Amino acid sequence: MTIILTPYWSNGVQKLKLSQPPAAPKRGLVPPQLDHEIHVQRCLEQLRSKDKNLEKYIYLSHLKTEDPSMFYRLCLEHMAEITPIIYTPTVGDACLNFSHIYRRPEGLYISIQDKGKIGSVINNWPKIDEARISVVTDGSRILGLGDLGVNGMGISIGKLSLYVAGAGIRPDSTIPICLDLGTNTQRYLDDPFYLGLRQKRVGDAEMEAFMDEFMEEMSRAFPKLMIQFEDFSTDNAFKYLERYRHKYPVFNDDIQGTGAVVLSGFLNAAKLSSAASGLPLTEHRILFFGAGSAGVGVASQLMSFFTLLGMTEDQARRKIYLVDSQGLVYDARGHLAEHKKYFSRDDYRGPPITNLLDIIQYVKPTALLGLSTISGAFTVDVLDAMAAINPRPIIFPLSNPVKLSECSFSDAVEITQGRVLFASGSPFPAQQFGGKTLYPGQGNNMYIFPGLGLGAIIARVSEVTDSMVEASSLGLANSLTDEERSIGLLYPRIERIREISVFIAKEVIRAAQKAGVDRSPALRTKSDSELMRFISQRMWNP
Numbered sequence: 040m041t042i043i044l045t046p047y048w049s050n051g052v053q054k055l056k057l058s059q060p061p062a063a064p065k066r067g068l069v070p071p072q073l074d075h076e077i078h079v080q081r082c083l084e085q086l087r088s089k090d091k092n093l094e095k096y097i098y099l100s101h102l103k104t105e106d107p108s109m110f111y112r113l114c115l116e117h118m119a120e121i122t123p124i125i126y127t128p129t130v131g132d133a134c135l136n137f138s139h140i141y142r143r144p145e146g147l148y149i150s151i152q153d154k155g156k157i158g159s160v161i162n163n164w165p166k167i168d169e170a171r172i173s174v175v176t177d178g179s180r181i182l183g184l185g186d187l188g189v190n191g192m193g194i195s196i197g198k199l200s201l202y203v204a205g206a207g208i209r210p211d212s213t214i215p216i217c218l219d220l221g222t223n224t225q226r227y228l229d230d231p232f233y234l235g236l237r238q239k240r241v242g243d244a245e246m247e248a249f250m251d252e253f254m255e256e257m258s259r260a261f262p263k264l265m266i267q268f269e270d271f272s273t274d275n276a277f278k279y280l281e282r283y284r285h286k287y288p289v290f291n292d293d294i295q296g297t298g299a300v301v302l303s304g305f306l307n308a309a310k311l312s313s314a315a316s317g318l319p320l321t322e323h324r325i326l327f328f329g330a331g332s333a334g335v336g337v338a339s340q341l342m343s344f345f346t347l348l349g350m351t352e353d354q355a356r357r358k359i360y361l362v363d364s365q366g367l368v369y370d371a372r373g374h375l376a377e378h379k380k381y382f383s384r385d386d387y388r389g390p391p392i393t394n395l396l397d398i399i400q401y402v403k404p405t406a407l408l409g410l411s412t413i414s415g416a417f418t419v420d421v422l423d424a425m426a427a428i429n430p431r432p433i434i435f436p437l438s439n440p441v442k443l444s445e446c447s448f449s450d451a452v453e454i455t456q457g458r459v460l461f462a463s464g465s466p467f468p469a470q471q472f473g474g475k476t477l478y479p480g481q482g483n484n485m486y487i488f489p490g491l492g493l494g495a496i497i498a499r500v501s502e503v504t505d506s507m508v509e510a511s512s513l514g515l516a517n518s519l520t521d522e523e524r525s526i527g528l529l530y531p532r533i534e535r536i537r538e539i540s541v542f543i544a545k546e547v548i549r550a551a552q553k554a555g556v557d558r559s560p561a562l563r564t565k566s567d568s569e570l571m572r573f574i575s576q577r578m579w580n581p
């Protein structure tokens with residue numbers, strides 16, 4: 040028997056009632072031979088019959104509102120096939136075209152015009168289930184696609200679908216939010232279909248007052264809520280993380296989630312790289328191509344890990360080299376944005392060095408990480424140079440979506456003669472080389488935020504500490520199975536995401552307890568296996 044969940048409408052916002060068991064459909068209202076298992080296959084066939092990924096995205100969005108259980112079942116049973124549609128890369132196209140493919144409301148829109156009455160807008164959200172997790176964007180830097188304004192709602196929706204699929208968060212307890220503070224993208228301001236305010240972005244002071252009111256009203260309306268900031272432009276990403284991180288349970292996915300996922304992949308890659316080169320972990324040199332919220336977020340996470348190995352902070356900091364649009368970041372270059380200063384080199388005194396190849400020759404990095412949004416920046420010459428310096432070069436082109444990746448897996452494999460240790464932000468297909476199948480890693484924060492969020496809400500944390508983020512990273516690094524290690528994977532198979540999220544959540548809860556920010560004292564006395572069982576039992580299943 041199929042399960043029909045009836046959508047209902049409240050204040051123009053559609054929510055689907057999932058918390059209570061669905062009533063059996065009345066006789067005659069569904070076809071007589073509607074077998075549930077066959078209906079799964081029917082939906083899959085319908086999905087696969089679409090030849091454009093954006094069409095598949097639209098089909099799945101529709102399925103999610105019509106029959107969420109089926110949507111999440113497909114996600115769970117066909118994770119590797121569905122994730123690139125509801126998430127990167129297709130979600131990038133969906134966001135670019137959001138105002139054109141829009142069909143019905145999903146999520147909460149709060150605009151600058153609501154300033155002074157944000158609480159009343161938040162209270163319009165139908166409280167079917169207690170809200171526990173919200174992904175909030177202001178649309179100002181969606182993936183590497185720039186300022187998409189209110190079209191950024193697609194990213195909040197996509198991330199929360201992964202929270203449900205990947206960590207079993209109850210769908211009704213999630214709130215996708217897009218803050219409309221205007222957009223500086225003229226083509227949207229000129230587009231008659233654009234769904235957001237037709238104005239340029241507001242200034243810093245106005246945004247700050249808006250954000251303070253928003254955060255206060257959110258915590259008043261939803262006392263148990265965890266907030267994930269997503270795809271804010273770099274200055275605001277750092278600013279609002281610092282402003283609220285000790286006041287509310289909040290984290291920034293692009294700074295902290297990315298830092299955690301890349302540290303995890305780097306550790307697994309460095310083991311393989313060091314085995315080939317004989318170089319100890321402490322001798323690695325990491326070159327970041329891109330010094331925005333993601334680049335600096337990852338650099339900070341790596342730096343902090345190196346201090347755990349016994350290095351001083353200064354020694355750890357010196358493992359890192361940043362490159363931005365002006366070239367190598369160093370003190371003598373002159374004015375630097377605040378977030379770049381900490382990693383700016385004080386030991387480079389030559390002329391400005393802007394060409395990536397020259398920078399590679401100067402730094403001799405063991406790892407090259409791309410978080411630049413510059414498609415194809417890791418050219419044949421760059422890959423060649425990395426392969427000449429390292430027996431097993433670590434090359435992570437992490438920019439999203441796939442069309443902005445700094446290089447493809449096939450190029451990296453071919454040019455390094457199969458020696459590359461590779462992870463990208465968006466997925467690439469496996470490659471054959473020398474009679475072997477080589478698998479790319481997906482270094483995407485989607486491995487981290489579901490488990491981090493799950494742990495944070497189960498422990499009812501008052502804040503998200505650096506130690507919790509680090510625990511999520513090490514938890515992920517340690518979750519590779521022997522079989523996954525034996526075929527050289529840097530990240531576990533995405534099909535195991537729920538199992539991994541339970542493990543990460545357990546590690547996050549333990550870190551929260553250690554830091555004294557947990558508010559579920561009963562969890563303290565549980566053994567690790569009891570805690571993991573407890574977490575699994577709390578997961579929602581379609």
Ligand SMILES: NC(=O)C1=CN([C@@H]2O[C@H](COP(=O)(O)OP(=O)(O)OC[C@H]3O[C@@H](n4cnc5c(N)ncnc54)[C@H](OP(=O)(O)O)[C@@H]3O)[C@@H](O)[C@H]2O)C=CC1
Pocket residue numbers: 180181182183184272273292293297300328329330331332333334362363364365366409410411412413437438439440443463464465482483484485
């Ligand atoms: N894999 C993952 O999980 C994640 C991936 N990302 C991806 O990372 C990318 C960057 O995000 P974010 O840091 O927030 O964005 P930003 O725009 O803040 O950062 C981009 C950085 O790249 C630099 N850059 C731009 N052009 C060049 C160039 N020609 N040469 C060298 N450097 C250049 C910029 O330099 P300047 O500072 O001088 O402007 C800036 O430092 C995005 O594509 C995003 O999708 C982000 C989060 C997670």
Ligand SMILES: CC(=O)C(=O)O
Pocket residue numbers: 127181182183270292293438439464483484485
């Ligand atoms: C993955 C992600 O968060 C980003 O590209 O912004």
Ligand SMILES: [Mg+2]
Pocket residue numbers: 182269270292293
């Ligand atoms: Mg992001």
